[in-house]
Amino acid sequence: MTKRLSLTSTSTNPTETALGYRRQIVYYIHFWSLAAVAPLVLVQWHQGNSLLSALLGLFCVNLIAVVLVLRFRDRYLFKGRLFALFAIASTLYSTHINGHIGLFWGYPAIAGMFFLLVLREALVLNALFIMTLSVVAYLRFPEPEFWRISFSLGMTGVVVAVFAWLVGRMQGELTSLATSDPLTGCLNRSQMADILNTQIQMRERYERVASLVLVDLDHFKTINDRWGHAAGDRVLREAAKRLQQRLRDVDHLFRIGGEEFMVVLPETRQKSAEELARQLLTALSLAPFHNEIHVTASAGITELIKGETWSTWLNRADQALYTAKEDGRNRVVSLRGSDHSSLAGDELRPGAAGTPPVAT
Numbered sequence: 128m129t130k131r132l133s134l135t136s137t138s139t140n141p142t143e144t145a146l147g148y149r150r151q152i153v154y155y156i157h158f159w160s161l162a163a164v165a166p167l168v169l170v171q172w173h174q175g176n177s178l179l180s181a182l183l184g185l186f187c188v189n190l191i192a193v194v195l196v197l198r199f200r201d202r203y204l205f206k207g208r209l210f211a212l213f214a215i216a217s218t219l220y221s222t223h224i225n226g227h228i229g230l231f232w233g234y235p236a237i238a239g240m241f242f243l244l245v246l247r248e249a250l251v252l253n254a255l256f257i258m259t260l261s262v263v264a265y266l267r268f269p270e271p272e273f274w275r276i277s278f279s280l281g282m283t284g285v286v287v288a289v290f291a292w293l294v295g296r297m298q299g300e301l302t303s304l305a306t307s308d309p310l311t312g313c314l315n316r317s318q319m320a321d322i323l324n325t326q327i328q329m330r331e332r333y334e335r336v337a338s339l340v341l342v343d344l345d346h347f348k349t350i351n352d353r354w355g356h357a358a359g360d361r362v363l364r365e366a367a368k369r370l371q372q373r374l375r376d377v378d379h380l381f382r383i384g385g386e387e388f389m390v391v392l393p394e395t396r397q398k399s400a401e402e403l404a405r406q407l408l409t410a411l412s413l414a415p416f417h418n419e420i421h422v423t424a425s426a427g428i429t430e431l432i433k434g435e436t437w438s439t440w441l442n443r444a445d446q447a448l449y450t451a452k453e454d455g456r457n458r459v460v461s462l463r464g465s466d467h468s469s470l471a472g473d474e475l476r477p478g479a480a481g482t483p484p485v486a487t
């Protein structure tokens with residue numbers, strides 16, 4: 128089935144939303160460029176400039192292809208590079224043969240390139256474009272005009288470059304703010320469905336395994352009550368840091384509740400996840416926080432089963448965590464898919480000295 132681009136963003140995932148806006152910018156610049164350039168193909172043909180007319184015709188073919196592929200396949204064809212190539216070539220050639228009426232197209236071309244290409248490519252291509260257009264202007268127009276043209280092209284380039292850079296930076300910072308927890312810097316719930324679904328697809332398509340660990344600090348309320356909310360916040364920040372230090376780059380650490388963390392472990396079997404969970408709880412409990420606050424935590428673990436949804440996977444991990452809390456806290460409970468119904472009768476198995484016990 129073909130995938131159609133929705134030009135109004137309906138995603139609740141901030142990363143998707145940002146990408147959606149980028150797709151819209153690309154779409155509309157190509158669409159309106161087509162509306163502007165298509166009549167020029169006929170105008171130039173009519174004036175006997177068949178080479179320029181052919182160049183503009185090819186430009187239109189590229190614009191149509193990008194619009195259609197974006198609309199129906201949700202892919203950005205050529206990443207704006209052909210747009211840049213045709214815009215530069217036709218503006219230079221048109222200025223050479225038509226004078227000012229060709230030169231005027233240089234200004235929107237500069238702006239378009241900054242929004243269609245990645246910033247580094249746009250900077251290099253625009254610098255080359257402005258320099259070449261200045262040379263053409265030097266050869267084609269009187270000197271006072273050459274200076275004005277070069278200066279106004281340069282100014283346009285600088286202003287649009289700064290604007291495009293600021294928009295890109297703002298987009299990156301807003302996405303990061305919207306996808307992470309401001310207190311700990313962990314991922315927040317907005318990324319949960321996407322990342323869990325990715326693991327499910329990897330399981331379904333490529334038989335790749337994954338495990339989930341839920342970690343919840345024990346009796347956190349008493350920390351707030353005894354040392355105050357600000358100290359509680361510091362403990363949460365430090366706890367996230369200690370957890371993150373134990374994880375690999377490919378693992379994903381979320382804060383999904385007040386004092387509850389979730390770790391998604393790609394390519395990890397239940398047994399390895401149990402070992403890691405023990406290490407995580409030890410990292411939290413071994414040394415007191417800020418030299419005085421002793422913290423323990425409980426963890427629930429489960430491996431992804433083929434064919435299940437992310438919510439059943441997460442529910443099973445939640446069940447395991449619930450059991451760890453019920454059984455006295457400061458322990459790891461590991462639950463396999465087949466164990467789900469017979470969980471209550473499982474026996475606790477002590478871990479190594481100084482480490483939290485594991486129940487399976």
Ligand SMILES: Nc1nc2c(ncn2[C@@H]2O[C@H](COP(=O)(O)OP(=O)(O)OP(=O)(O)O)[C@@H](O)[C@H]2O)c(=O)[nH]1
Pocket residue numbers: 310343344345346347348349351355356357358359360363384385386452456
């Ligand atoms: N300092 C601080 N406290 C928070 C934050 N979010 C939630 N909390 C507190 O975390 C506490 C959670 O309490 P409970 O849900 O009873 O859990 P608990 O005391 O850890 O008990 P168990 O989980 O059953 O071991 C509450 O007192 C919340 O106010 C936060 O961002 N900062």
